[in-house]
Amino acid sequence: MPSFQVVDSYVNEGFKDTAEKIDSYPQKEHIIEMRDGDTLQVEMSVDGAQTLATLSPRITVTFHNVSKVINVPAKMIDPSSKERFIERKLLDQVSGQIQPGQVVAIMGPSGCGKTTLLNTLAGRALNGVTGNIWFNDQSYDRTQVEQIIDQLHIRGCANTPIMLISGGEKKRVNIGTELLTNPSVIFLDEPTSGLDSTSAVALIHVLRELAMQGKTIITSIHQPSSQIFQSFDQFILLADGKTIFMGKPSNALPYFATLGHHSPPQYNPADYVMDLVNQDMKIREELKEAYLQNKINTSVKTISNQLQKQQQYQYSTAGRQYLSAEPSGDVADLTNPNNVNLIPSKHESKWPVGFLPQLLILFSRAFLLSGKTQFTRLSFIQAICISVITGLCWFRMDFAENTIPDRSSFIFFIMVFWPMNTLFGGLLSFPLERDVIEKERASGSYRLSSYFLAKSLAEGPLKLILPTLFLIISYWIANVNNNFGIFLAIVAFQLLSILVAESLGLLLGATMKNLEQAITAATILIMSLMLVGGFYVRNLPHWLGVWGKWLSFFKYSYDACLQLQFNGRHHYKCVDGSYVPSCRNNLNGTFASEEALQYFNIGLSIGLNFLVLFGMFVGFRFLAYLSLRFINNNSGRT
Numbered sequence: 001m002p003s004f005q006v007v008d009s010y011v012n013e014g015f016k017d018t019a020e021k022i023d024s025y026p027q028k029e030h031i032i033e034m035r036d037g038d039t040l041q042v043e044m045s046v047d048g049a050q051t052l053a054t055l056s057p058r059i060t061v062t063f064h065n066v067s068k069v070i071n072v073p074a075k076m077i078d079p080s081s082k083e084r085f086i087e088r089k090l091l092d093q094v095s096g097q098i099q100p101g102q103v104v105a106i107m108g109p110s111g112c113g114k115t116t117l118l119n120t121l122a123g124r125a126l127n128g129v130t131g132n133i134w135f136n137d138q139s140y141d142r143t144q145v146e147q148i149i150d151q152l153h154i155r156g157c158a159n160t161p162i163m164l165i166s167g168g169e170k171k172r173v174n175i176g177t178e179l180l181t182n183p184s185v186i187f188l189d190e191p192t193s194g195l196d197s198t199s200a201v202a203l204i205h206v207l208r209e210l211a212m213q214g215k216t217i218i219t220s221i222h223q224p225s226s227q228i229f230q231s232f233d234q235f236i237l238l239a240d241g242k243t244i245f246m247g248k249p250s251n252a253l254p255y256f257a258t259l260g261h262h263s264p265p266q267y268n269p270a271d272y273v274m275d276l277v278n279q280d281m282k283i284r285e286e287l288k289e290a291y292l293q294n295k296i297n298t299s300v301k302t303i304s305n306q307l308q309k310q311q312q313y314q315y316s317t318a319g320r321q322y323l324s325a326e327p328s329g330d331v332a333d334l335t336n337p338n339n340v341n342l343i344p345s346k347h348e349s350k351w352p353v354g355f356l357p358q359l360l361i362l363f364s365r366a367f368l369l370s371g372k373t374q375f376t377r378l379s380f381i382q383a384i385c386i387s388v389i390t391g392l393c394w395f396r397m398d399f400a401e402n403t404i405p406d407r408s409s410f411i412f413f414i415m416v417f418w419p420m421n422t423l424f425g426g427l428l429s430f431p432l433e434r435d436v437i438e439k440e441r442a443s444g445s446y447r448l449s450s451y452f453l454a455k456s457l458a459e460g461p462l463k464l465i466l467p468t469l470f471l472i473i474s475y476w477i478a479n480v481n482n483n484f485g486i487f488l489a490i491v492a493f494q495l496l497s498i499l500v501a502e503s504l505g506l507l508l509g510a511t512m513k514n515l516e517q518a519i520t521a522a523t524i525l526i527m528s529l530m531l532v533g534g535f536y537v538r539n540l541p542h543w544l545g546v547w548g549k550w551l552s553f554f555k556y557s558y559d560a561c562l563q564l565q566f567n568g569r570h571h572y573k574c575v576d577g578s579y580v581p582s583c584r585n586n587l588n589g590t591f592a593s594e595e596a597l598q599y600f601n602i603g604l605s606i607g608l609n610f611l612v613l614f615g616m617f618v619g620f621r622f623l624a625y626l627s628l629r630f631i632n633n634n635s636g637r638t
Contacts, residue, residue, distance in 0.1 A: 058100035058214040059135050059184040061121060064329040065093045066131035068116055068241075090116045092241045093131070095326040098218055098234065100184075103204070103211050105229075105249075106220040107270070108238035109278050114220035115189050117238070121218060122187040124442050132329055135185065148176045152206055168199030172206060177440070179210075186210065188219040197225055204228050222274075229270040234324060239277045243295075244287045251322035258319035259290050293317060296325040358446040362454035370459045379466060387470040390414075391477025401575040401583055404596050407565055410478055412535040414494055415557045418467040419501035420526055425463070426505025427522050429455075430628060431515045437628075452625045463502060464495045483568045489606075490561050496613045497557040503620035504553075510628040529554055538601060549603075553616050559602050560609035566593040 071085035078086075091113050098104045106114045119125045121133060132139065149155050152172040157165045162173065171191055179186075188207075192200040208231070211217050221228075229235075229249050237245040237252075245252055252273055253263045263272040277284060294317050353361075394410045397403045430437075441448060471491055481487065505522065512518040531537060532544070533554030540549060549555050570593040577584030579599045580591050604612070 059216050060100060061098045061185055061216055061218065062096075062132075062134040062327045063121060064095045064132045064327050066095070066117070066120060066129065066133065067091050067093055068113075068120060068130075069128045071128075090241050091120065091129075094236075094238070094241070094243055096236055096243075096246055096324075097327045098216055100214045100216050101211050102233035103207050103217045103219070103231070105224070105232045105235040106218065106238065107222070107224075107235055107274070108244075109274065110222075112238040112277075113241040114238060116241075117236075118187050118189055118218065118220055122442065144179075144182065148179050152176050152179075153202075166199070168195050168202060171195065171199075171203055175206070177445070183215070183444075185216045186218070188217070190220050190222055192221060192224065192228070200225070200228060204231055224270050226268045226270065229268070237273060237277065239284050239288065242288045242291075244277060244284075244291050245273070245323070246295075246326070247322055247324040255294075255319040255322035256287075258322075259287070290319070291323075294320045294323055296320060296323055353446070355447060355450055358450035359454050362446060362451050363458050366455045366458035367462070370462050374462045374466070380469075383466040383470050384473065386417075387473035388477070390470075390474040394474075394478035396477070396479045398573070399570055399593075400573040401577075401579055401591070401596075404572075404579045404599060407480065408535065408562060408600065410480065411490075411561045411565060412533070412554075412558050414471060414474070414490075415497055415554060415561060416530060416533075418470065418494065419497045419554070419557075422463055422467075422498045423501040423505040423522060423526060424519070426502040427509045427518055428515070429459075429506060430509040431513075431518070434513075448629050449625070452628065456621065460499060460502070464498060467494060467498055481565050481568060481570070486564050486567060489564050493557045493560050493564070493610070493613070496610070496617065497553060500553045500613055500617045500620065503617055503624060506624040507620050507627060510624045511631055534558055534601065553613060556604070556609040556612050556616075559600075559604065560606045560613075562600055563597065563602060563606050566596045569593060572596065 067089065068091040069087050069089050072088045074081040074083040074086045094113075094117060106117060108114050116125075120129055123133075149158050152175065154165075154169055154172050154176070157169050162170065165173070175186075175188070175191070186207075191203055191207075195203065207217050207219070232249050234247065235245075235249050235252070236243060245255060247255065249269065253269050256263070256273070256276065261276055263269065277287065390410075390413065394406060397406055397410075437448075437451065440446065441451075468491060471494060475487060475490070480490075504525075508518050508522050508525075512521065529552040532540060532548040533552040534549060535554075535558060539545070571590045572580075572593055574580065574583030574587050574589050574591060576587065580595050581598065582591050582595060583589065
C-alpha cells in the first residue's frame, strides 16, 4: 500500500531526526503501526516512561498571505494629528506551512508580530485579519489528567501548591492544562522565557515528545541557546510583520551569507540572526526585499515565473536553495497522506469531555477557590463583630408602639448590608477571571454553560453562610420576633435578596469590561435602588414612585420581612398613637402586631414578593450568562 509506505518513512525520519537533534535525551526504539489509515499507535520508551496510547489526528497548518491591521488612536502616534485613528499593519502577507510532528519556532525582535501571528493561527483576536488559514484542507472556522502528569514529568510536584513549584514546572503545568483536551495543534508564546538553560532544554524535550505523537507545535521564542535553536525542525524569522527567512535552522547562516552577511566563527546562530534584524532600518528593508525575491512558491507556474524574472532581481537568488517553499493557497498544497478529516460526524461531540464531567470538575475548582477567599479568619471576625454591633444597636427592643420605626430600620439594614457587600463581590468575579476564561475557552477546554453553572452552584451557597451567621446572632439579640418559623422566613428572604444582588453584580461585571466604569455604574445603581426602596423616602414624587419603586429588589425583601416581623399576632403596648391609630384613644392599651403595618405602604403579599425576587434572581443570572457569552466573547467555542 503506497500510503502506508509514505507515512512510515515520514514518521521514522522525523523520529530519527529528533534523536539526533537533542543528544541530552536519547530516544529508544519506536514501533510504528498504521490503524484504519488515519491514526498511529506508538510504543516508545523515553526516560523509562510508559507506553503512549493512540495518537491524536495529524494536522498540517497552512497559512497564506495572512495580514492584520489595527486602528491606533492618532494622538498616541502624532499628538498634532487631526485624524481619529491611524492604521497600523502588524502582519503583512505572511505565509507558511507546518507539518505534523514538527516543532517550529517563530523568531524576531520585540514588536515584529510573533505573538500576533500565533494568536491569529490559533483563531484568537481575528479582528482586522485577512488571508487564509487551513487545518489540513479545511478552512479555519470556530465551529486525561494522570497520563499528562507523567508525560510532562511533573509527578513529583503533583500535590504541591502552584506557588511553591519551580519556574520550569509552572511552564509544564501551563502546557498540561492545554493538553487535557488532547489537541492536535499546540501554540505556545515564548515558553522558555524566564527559565534557566537546563529548564529550557527540558521543556523543549517535552515538546519533542509531544511532536513524536504527531502533534503540530508552533512556538514563538525570543533568543534561544544554540542547542535549542538547532532542535527546531523549521523556524520563521519576522521583522516589522514581514517574513525575512523561513526554513531549517541549519540553513539560516548559509542563506544570510549569500546576501553578504557572514556570522563570526563559534557564534550562536540565533544570536546572530537576531543581531542582524535588530540593526538599522536599511538592513531590515534589504533583508525583506531579498526574501521576496528568493522565496519559493509551491505552485509550478509561479516557480517558472520566478526563474524567468531572476535576471531582473536586485539581490542574489543563490539563497533560494536554503528556504522552505511557501504555500500557494491551492488545494493541492493542503493535502497530506498522514492527515485526517477534521469535520466531526453528526453524532460526534466537539467537546472532549461531556457536560456533566465538565460541570463536576469546574464545580470542584470553583468551590476550592471560592472557599479560600470567602472563609478567612478576617471574614469570620468581620461577620461576628458586625452582627454583635448590630444586635447591640437594636438591643432587646420592646414590643411597644414607639419601637415600630426601629424595627423597620433593623429590617431594612439587614436587607441592604449583605446584598450590597455581595453585589460588589460578584461585580469583581468575572473581570478577575476573564483572561483565564477566554484562554481556556479558546482552547476548547469546556462549555461556557458548564463553567457558568458550576460557578453559580459552587459560589452561591458559600456566599450565604456568613450572612446566615450574622442574622442568627443579631436577630435574637435584637428581639425581633420570637417565632422560629418567622426567623427562618426572614433568613430565606435575606439569602434570596443576596442572590439577586450577586446576580446583578455578575451581570454588570460580565457586561462592562472596564472595571472602574463597572464599579461606578454599580454604585449609582445600588444607591438609586436603595433610595426608592421604601425606607428613606415614603412619599416619592408621583412620576417617579409610580414605576421607580418597583425596580428595587430592596423594596420586595423589605416589604415581605416587615409583614413577617409583625406577623404572629403579638400584642404591642400603645404609647402615644403616633404610628397606630387605635392607640390614640387607648394610650394604656395594647394592639395586635398586624395593625402596625398600617403605618407602612405595603404593596404585595409575602408570596408575591418572593416570586418577584426569585424572578429577578433567575433573570439577572440568565442575562449575565448571555452577556458573558455574546458581549465579551472575542474568542473560543461556546
